[in-house]
Amino acid sequence: MHVPDGFINAPVSLAAGVVAAGAVAVSLRGARRELDERTAPLAGLVAAFIFAVQMLNFPVAAGTSGHLLGGALAAILVGPYTGVLCISVVLLMQGILFADGGLTALGVNITVMGVVTVxxxxxxxxxxxxxxxxxxxxxxxxxxxAALISVPAAACVFTAIYxxxxxxxxxxGKVLTAMxxxxxxxxxxxxxxxxxTVGAxxxxxxxxxxxxxxxAAPLKLRVGGELVDVPAARPVPVAARSTRAVWATGLVTALVLAGFVSFYASASPDGLEKVAADKGIDKNVEEHAAKDSPLADYGVKDIADARISxxxxxxxxxxxxxVAGTGIFWSVRRRHTTDAAPTHVPESV
Structure with a gap:
């Protein structure tokens, strides 16, 4: 559902950009409470995983495909504020590097695909x-x-913006019904x-x-005919519960999906592209500002082999x-740690 340049006029695109910027600003503050030393790097991984899965268009109807939006997945795995940031990072990378989603429509895309879905x-x-x-x-x-409802909800908001x-x-009415x-x-x-993914x-x-x-509900035992709570087990220290295995497995999975499985994705236009072509709302679409990017259209320039490219x-x-996501989330986490650190007050003489 990446909206290209030219679908929405400049004033509304600008207004959507203001809404998106406000949502990102609020999310930066909220993410400080959601992230810790374990989840900060995992949030970057979630963004990369969503990027990879979005390359896997799947057929949904004759001549139409769809792909993951990712708002529900990100919100459930790393929290709603961090989830908005994850989708924003993905959309920014896609727009700048891969010419996917208009740059003037970035605010529309973050609002629809990031904020609404989350x-x-x-x-x-x-x-x-x-x-x-x-x-x-x-x-x-x-x-x-949650994921099932979030996608048509995003379609409704796009239609409202349109x-x-x-x-x-x-x-x-025709656009809404089709979308x-x-x-x-x-x-x-x-x-x-x-x-x-959540289940795994x-x-x-x-x-x-x-x-x-x-x-997690407390365990209970029946003692003398009555149910009593089982004493909670001593928590495993955070340092002992390494996330390296999860991080490595997730990264390898994302690399395999994007680097190999994506070759077999459906080549049919996605839902928005199909509706735009059928209903004629793409008549004023503009060329992407990053159309000459070496990675435009998810291929490496000057490499002829489509699979390798x-x-x-x-x-x-x-x-x-x-890398970008992890850097951002570590910075947010460190800012929270710095702000929360107690101020040293020197003893009076």
Whole structure:
């Protein structure tokens, strides 16, 4: 659902940019409370993983494909504020390096793909886990539903933005029907990917899943006919619970997906591209400012072999995203640590 330049007029694009900048600023402050020494590098990995999976377009209808938006996945794994930042990093890398998503439309894309998906998905996820049984299976069910709804919700917000600032004269009702219809199908794929990923991480390291914090029910034993709480086990020190294995596994998975599996992704236009072509809202689309980038269109310039070109571009994208994301999240974490450090007051003489 990467909106290109020319779909939305300049005033509305600017307004969306202000909204996106405000959301990022709020998220930078909120992420300080979500990140710690273990999750800061994992947040960068989540951004890189989402970048990789977004390269894997899957067919959803005749001549139409879809790809992960990632807001639900990021919010559940690393928290809603950090999730907005993860998607923003991915969109920034895609726009600057790969000419995917217009640069003047960056605010629209962050608002639609980042803010809306994260807010809708995490609100629904938290609501479901409060009413479902306190089990791991409930978390995967909640993640499925949250991701499923977040995608058509983003489609609705895009349609609202188009209704205000669209550059073509196409009835909004037709755009809304087409966008919600195709993105409901894409949402199913998003839900499956999100559920499987969240389930896999919960299976090996539930302590690293932000959405699972505080949900463990205390164990009980029946003593003399009454249920009593089992004393809590002594927590394992943070230093002893290394995240290196999870980080390495996640990075290798992202590299394989972007560098190899992406070659087999569907070549059909995604949901927004298909609707734009069918309804005529792409008549004023503009060339991307980064169209001459060496990595434009997810290929390395001057490499003729499509498999090698696309795979190498994917690997470069994953590496750049994980480095940029990790650097940003470590900086946010260190800023929080510095701000929270007690001020030394010298003793009076």
């Amino acid at each position: 807010v809708v998905a995490y609100a629904l996820f938290r609501g479901l886990v409060k009413v479902l049984p306190r089990k791991r299976r409930s978390l995967t069910v909640a993640s499925f539903a 209704a205000i600032g669209g550059t073509t004269d196409v009835p909004v 919600v219809g195709v993105h409901a199908l894409i949402g199913t794929g998003e839900a499956v990917i999100t559920m499987l 991480v919960i299976a090996v390291r539930p302590d690293l899943v932000y959405g699972a914090r505080g949900l 696309g795979g190498l571009a994917g690997v470069i994208g994953v590496c750049v995203t994980v």
